Every structure is written in structure tokens, then in C-alpha cells.
Amino acid sequence: TRRSSDLPHKWERHFRFNLSAIYSGINDHKFRLGTGTQMDDMYRIRDSNNFADPANVVDVTDTFPFMTPHNRRISFVYAQDEWNFTQDWYLTAGVRQDRYSDFGQTTNPRVALVWETAYNLTSKLLYGKAFRPPSFAELYNINNPVATGNPNLKPETNETVELAFDWQAANDLHANLSLFRYQMKDILRFAPNGAPSPLVAQNTGSQQGGGGEVELVWDASADLRLSGSYAYQRSIDESTNQDAGNAPRHHVYARANWHFLHQWNLNTQLNYVAGREREPDDLRPRIADYHTVDLTLRNRSPESDLSYAFSVRNLFDADAREPSPKPGLIPDDLPLAPREWRVELNYKL
Secondary structure, eight states, rough: OOOOOSSSSEEEEEEEEEEEEOOOOTTTTTEEEEEEEEEEEEEEEEEOOOOOOOOOOEOOTTTSOOOOEEEEEEEEEEEEEEEEEEEEEEEEEEEEEEEEETTEEEEEEEEEHHHHHHHHHHHHHEEEEEEEEOHHHHOOOOOOOOEETTTOOOOEEEEEEEEEEEEEEEEEEEEEEEEEEEEEEEEEEEOOSSSSEEEEEOOEEEEEEEEEEEEEEEETTTTTTEEEEEEEEEEEEETTTEEESSSOOOOEEEEOOOOOOOOTTEEEEEEEOOOOOOOOOOOOOOOOOOOEEEEEEEOOOOOOOOEEEEEEEETTOOOOOOOOTTTSSSSTOOOOOOEEEEEEEOOOO
């Protein structure tokens, strides 16, 4: 174990440079070109622990560190064209290539086809490929009894196809609908590597899934706006053909915003999360559903430089938790904040 004051420390520097240009000299086209570079430099670490002698915490920075200093350089280039190829139709296509000094390069395209279907309806078909690079911890963790890094990792990739509709049903009613499918490969996880411990960072398999989301915004009156959304998704681990775990099957969000007495505003929102399974080889019981309610009362007068607000988060003090990763190193999951009261004052000079 470690005392909190003896947790590992690291110091980092980040340098970024970007350059982009837009060219619209060809009819119905708008081109965007860009390039850039980034330097991530973890230049110093400090580590103290009592692994060798439980009775004493000692500085092991030079003898048994959790990581040694590392840096990576990233360079990228991208190109995009927005083409209005006929009335009410737009095609945007682009590609970006990133080159990392520690694991190589990755190329990712994106395409969006937009149709102004009617004066109050827009339809979109989108495709994109993205990636997540391995972190310094996933690459370079050493001397850790729980999880170690792996310098031979590849980036995690994700391909997504989405169909979306944006409908202004009436002057006071706006609706959005989106449907999607995705495919993840080379997923980055700390996983067993032929021994009980430590876990080793690995590219471990793939998963695919799909779902949809519907969103409504209704201006019920000049002083009252109601909005909400419902999202459904299902993700499958392709190595086991079971639910990939951790992500909610159902997510409901609702919000009401009421402006009253000239300068007062009352806002309430509900967040409901349900249907979260464990990862296939995690034998803990299913994660409990939860819902939280927040309230905010705000006073803001156009004639005054002072505004203030009173709010309570998680009004009913729900025991809300997010899943901890397998194999359950934090067995009771990650608790979210309990009921919280806030007072806010703003003064404009």
C-alpha cells in the first residue's frame, strides 16, 4: 500500500504547433488543408513506496521507479473538401494521417453526406474512423505489482456509421433522431498475460454494437422550455459473443427550464442510467441502475451587476456508481458524488 502523500508523481511538458488554410477558388468546393506537430515530454518522475519494507516508505525513484521519463513526437497532416454538388446536397470528405514516434502511423478518413430534404428537415449519412493512442502508462509502466506497460502496443481503432435526421417540426418543437453502428478493434486494456499478476497492457480483441438516440426540445411557452432525450445501445464482445459490459443499455435525460418573475430562473434535470452488464469474465453482480435529480434557482437581473444561484446536485442522495474495471480491483465500483449543496455569487466589475 501507499500513503496518499507518497503516490507517484510525474512532470510533463507539451508543445503544439498547427497550421491550416482554406481555399474556395473552385465553384461549389471549399478545401481545408492543415498540418502540425506536437511534443509530449514526461521529463521527470518521483516515486516512494513501502513494497520492499512495509514498515518504511522510501524513495525508489532511482532504484525501483514505476516509470522512467519518456517523450513522444506527433506529426499530422489532413485534407478536407466540402462539395455542394447539386441543389440541397453536400458531400464533405476528409482524411488525416498521424505519425507517432513511439508506435508508428495511422490514417483515418471521414465522410458526411448531407441532404436538405425539406425546408424543415435535414438528413445526414456519416462515416468516420478514429483511434486512441496508447498512453504513457500503457506503454511504459514498470515495477508495478498490479499493472505493467507494453511498448509493443498498437492504437485502438473505432469505425462508425451514423444516419441522422434534424427536424424542426414546428416553431416551438425541434426533434433529432440518430441511428448508429460501430466496430472497435485492438481494444486497449490491462489484462492477464499467463500469470495471476501483474496485469499487462494489451490489444485485446474487438467489439461491435449499435443503437440510437431521440431528442426533443419544446418551448411550451415564452417562459418554459422542456427538453429530453432517450438513448439505447447494445455492445457485443466478439470473442465471447456476450454483452461487452459497463456501458448503459438505456439512458434517459430530461430538463425543464422556467423563467419567472422577470429575473428568476428555475432549472431541474433528471439523469437515468440503466441496463449495465459486467464484462464477460467479471463475476460480480450486475451494476445497479440509478437516477439523479438536480435543481438550480438563479437570479439574474439585466439592471444589476450582481447575480446569484442556489443549487442542489443529486437531490435525493442516490447511491449512484460507475463500473470499476475488471477483475474488480475496486470491488464496489466508483461512487459518484452524494447530495451536494452550492451557493454561487457573480459580480461584474
